[in-house]
Amino acid sequence: MNRSAKAIWNGTIKEGSGSLSTQSKSLFKMPYSYVSRFEKQTGTDPEELMAAAHAGCFTMKLSAELTSAGFPPEILVTESVVSLINGTITCSALTLEAKVPGITEMRFLQIAEHAKATCPISMAIKVEITLEVRLQ
Template identity: 60%
Template structure:
């Protein structure tokens, strides 16, 4: 399987702007700029897209692992916060809340850590990955 996206940029780094389009067109000429990356401008940025990819991939892997272990998750809610520090991405911090009937916290934590370590997006990252996982009733 291959997926692709295209980025177009026009102008200088601070005054210019660009757009990103994904193969599925979920992002279709979605704007990004210096301000959307380093300030509070309108549009997306690479770190936000990495955060979305990591949260989505981890959550799907966790659902698969829980299902394989015989559990039926009612809801898995994950956020990822990507840290850009001095021009380098240094961290993806995953935060999960989960509602899974019949699972112990110990088993839940074990399966969640395994999903963090083994989702394909985690494997593509060379920076620190953390997980804070909470089982709710």
């Protein structure tokens, strides 16, 4: 399976702007710029997209592993905060809230840690990955 995205950029780094589009069209000419990346203005940025990818991938992997272990989840809510410090992505901090009937906290933590380590995005990025969990 291959997926693609296209970035278009016009102009200089600070005055220019660009757009991002994905093969599926879920992003289509989504604007991004220096100010959307570094000054929190309207638009997206690569770190936000990385956070979305990591949260989505980890959550799907965790759902698959919980289901396989006999604990189908009711709901999993994951937030990823990707940190960019001095031009380097340093961390993806995952925060998970979950409702999984019948599972012990210890077993849940084991499965969640395994999913964190083995989801495809976690394996692709070479930064610190933290996980904070709240099991309902």
